[in-house]
Amino acid sequence: MVYAIDDDSLSCHWTASIAGEDSILIVNEVGGDWVWAVVADDTTARIGGLLPNTSYAWKAEIKGGTCDGQQSTADSCYTKAVAPVTVPVLNIVANNDSLIFASARAGSLDTGNPLYTEYAFQDSITGYYIDNTAHPDTFATTGTYWATIATWGESVRVDISKYIGKTFAIRSKARSGQ
Numbered sequence: 193m194v195y196a197i198d199d200d201s202l203s204c205h206w207t208a209s210i211a212g213e214d215s216i217l218i219v220n221e222v223g224g225d226w227v228w229a230v231v232a233d234d235t236t237a238r239i240g241g242l243l244p245n246t247s248y249a250w251k252a253e254i255k256g257g258t259c260d261g262q263q264s265t266a267d268s269c270y271t272k273a274v275a276p277v278t279v280p281v282l283n284i285v286a287n288n289d290s291l292i293f294a295s296a297r298a299g300s301l302d303t304g305n306p307l308y309t310e311y312a313f314q315d316s317i318t319g320y321y322i323d324n325t326a327h328p329d330t331f332a333t334t335g336t337y338w339a340t341i342a343t344w345g346e347s348v349r350v351d352i353s354k355y356i357g358k359t360f361a362i363r364s365k366a367r368s369g370q
Contacts, residue, residue: 194269196368199244199304202269204228204237204252212257221249221266232256245273245309245368273309273366309366310338316361322350331355338367 195203204218218228218237227250230237242248249268254260313322314337321337323330324344330351352358 194248194250194267196269196272197238199272199274200242201238201240202242202248202271204239204250206235206252206264213254213259214256217253217255218250219253219263221251221268242271243304244271245305246271270368273305273368275366305366307342308340310340311344312337312365314363314365316363317359
């Protein structure tokens with residue numbers, strides 16, 4: 193089993209060792225090159241230095257003993273996406289009934305996430321998300337609020353006519369490809 197730990201690390205786990213092996217190799221499903229080696233008695237490995245929001249598929253291979261060369265079935269997992277430190281917004285303008293912000297492009301987030309990383313904008317006070325399928329965009333608890341920066345576009349107009357006089361604390365979130 194492969195589990196995401198953070199944006200640049202995955203953890204691999206396998207069942208107990210088979211008597212006589214020298215080591216266990218973690219190998220790429222495609223190509224078969226080894227990624228990590230552990231001693232025979234270990235049943236877990238943390239592998240770091242990986243790219244954020246990227247899928248990795250690995251197998252465990254036995255080295256030495258009567259089962260030399262046998263491999264487990266492959267398991268895959270995405271590393272976690274790097275969450276933006278600040279809301280990826282360049283400019284926010286409020287008028288009588290709307291909140292308009294010009295969204296930053298993926299490169300200006302400088303998170304290292306791939307372009308397919310999805311982001312959501314949430315008011316952390318109410319818990320509502322900006323629904324990017326409504327025009328103009330609105331706050332909602334359900335709907336489509338995860339999208340790539342390219343999908344969000346250059347600017348977003350949020351209808352806040354029913355929230356006049358309210359305070360907003362907009363934050364952004366990022367999620368991995370899973």
